[in-house]
Each structure stands twice: as structure tokens, then as C-alpha cells.
Amino acid sequence: MVKCPYCKVSISTRTEVCPLCHKNLIEAGVSKDEIKKTPLDFPKRGKLPALSGTLFDKVYLLCALAVVLVAIAVELIVLEKIFISWLLLSIIGYFYIFLRITIRKANFFPQKVLVQAILLSVVAISTRRIIPNPEVIFESVLPFIYLVSMIIIGIFFLIHYKKPSRYLLNLITIALLGFLPFLIDFALDIHAHPLSIATASLGAIILIMLFIFYAKIIISELKRSFHV
Numbered sequence: 359m360v361k362c363p364y365c366k367v368s369i370s371t372r373t374e375v376c377p378l379c380h381k382n383l384i385e386a387g388v389s390k391d392e393i394k395k396t397p398l399d400f401p402k403r404g405k406l407p408a409l410s411g412t413l414f415d416k417v418y419l420l421c422a423l424a425v426v427l428v429a430i431a432v433e434l435i436v437l438e439k440i441f442i443s444w445l446l447l448s449i450i451g452y453f454y455i456f457l458r459i460t461i462r463k464a465n466f467f468p469q470k471v472l473v474q475a476i477l478l479s480v481v482a483i484s485t486r487r488i489i490p491n492p493e494v495i496f497e498s499v500l501p502f503i504y505l506v507s508m509i510i511i512g513i514f515f516l517i518h519y520k521k522p523s524r525y526l527l528n529l530i531t532i533a534l535l536g537f538l539p540f541l542i543d544f545a546l547d548i549h550a551h552p553l554s555i556a557t558a559s560l561g562a563i564i565l566i567m568l569f570i571f572y573a574k575i576i577i578s579e580l581k582r583s584f585h586v
């Protein structure tokens with residue numbers, strides 16, 4: 359316990375300034391050792407994590423950058439165009455986001471499924487230049503990814519229907535994504551594939567059902583998410 363030489367108040371916590379008269383205690387003749395003996399009134403702050411990410415982030419991203427740059431350089435020299443590097447980049451990016459967000463960050467299972475679906479579609483689209491018949495991506499691969507994700511989140515939703523606000527927006531997002539292959543087919547003037555029609559239809563059914571039964575919760579969730 360330290361006593362302030364000016365106002366004689368007893369100070370029970372560690373400070374160099376008297377909490378009552380605001381005089382500097384060390385200048386007033388109190389020794390530093392005496393101050394150090396008084397207990398802290400707050401817990402010591404540990405080392406703060408660096409903003410630039412963990413060692414894993416640094417090593418992974420640096421290696422990824424090196425690999426992709428070498429691949430691009432080799433392709434530009436040998437083929438004079440970028441061919442496989444896009445795929446390489448998307449796969450490396452995929453695993454990074456998979457490890458950092460899908461496994462560690464996303465709180466709820468439907469969120470993980472949604473992140474996975476978006477990542478997988480980016481990887482699928484990046485194979486466009488390599489595979490012999492790229493229309494299969496929009497005809498079958500994307501519809502398949504969204505259809506499966508919709509069914510998984512849908513089942514999850516049915517099991518946890520008592521807490522709809524947690525999963526509603528994920529379900530709406532995946533249902534909207536379900537329209538994407540159909541719209542791309544339409545935009546590219548490809549004859550709409552049965553799988554993309556099925557996916558879009560399921561998306562439409564999910565959206566209609568959600569808005570019939572959960573309109574109020576959806577609107578309040580949207581307001582909460584976008585802070586309106």
C-alpha cells in the first residue's frame with residue numbers, strides 16, 4: 359500500500375499518479391519499488407496477435423504466390439498464354455479459404471456449406487479453359503453443387519426449424535444461387551439443361567415457402583444484417 363505524500367490517501371492499486379489529488383507520486387518522493395509492490399487492479403494484457411496473420415498465413419501465401427508466379431511465367435514462355443495457372447490459383451485459394459474460413463471461422467454448419475458451394479463453383483469455373491467441353495460446367499457441375507448444397511441446408515433447416523433466424527439467410531442465398539446456372543444457360547444461349555432447371559425450380563420453391571412462412575423473420579434478419 360502506498361500513501362500519497364500530499365493528501366495522505368492510501369492507494370491500494372498500482373499507479374504513479376494519486377487518484378485523488380492527481381500529483382505524480384514518484385516526483386513526490388515515493389520509490390518506484392514501493393509502487394511496484396502494490397497489486398494491479400486489472401489483468402495484464404497478453405501479447406496481441408499480429409494483424410498480418412499467423413505464421414501459417416505468411417508461409418502459405420508466400421509459397422502460393424511463388425508457385426503461381428512460376429507457373430504463369432513458365433506458361434507465358436512455353437505456351438505464350440495462361441492456361442493452367444488460373445486453375446492452380448483457384449485451387450490454392452480454395453484450400454486457403456477452406457482452412458481459414460470453412461473450418462475455423464464460419465460459425466454455423468449452413469454457413470460452411472454456403473462457403474464451400476461458392477468456393478467449389480469458383481474452382482469449377484476456373485477449369486473452363488482446360489476441359490474439352492466447358493459447357494458441362496454450367497450445365498451440370500454448378501447445378502449439381504447448388505442442388506446438393508440446397509438439399510443439405512434444407513435438411514438442416516428442417517431439423518432446426520425452431521431457430522429459423524440462424525439459417526434463413528444462408529438458405530435464401532443458396533436458393534438464389536440455384537438460379538445462376540439457369541440464368542447462365544440463358545445468357546449463353548445454351549439449351550437449358552434439366553439439372554439447371556431442376557436446381558432453379560427447387561430454389562424457387564424454397565424461396566416461395568420461406569417467404570410464405572417466415573416473411574417477418576426474413577425482413578427483420580435482413581434489417582439486422584445490413585444494419586437498417
Ligand SMILES: [Zn+2]
Nearest residue numbers: 362365376379
Ligand atoms: Zn494525493
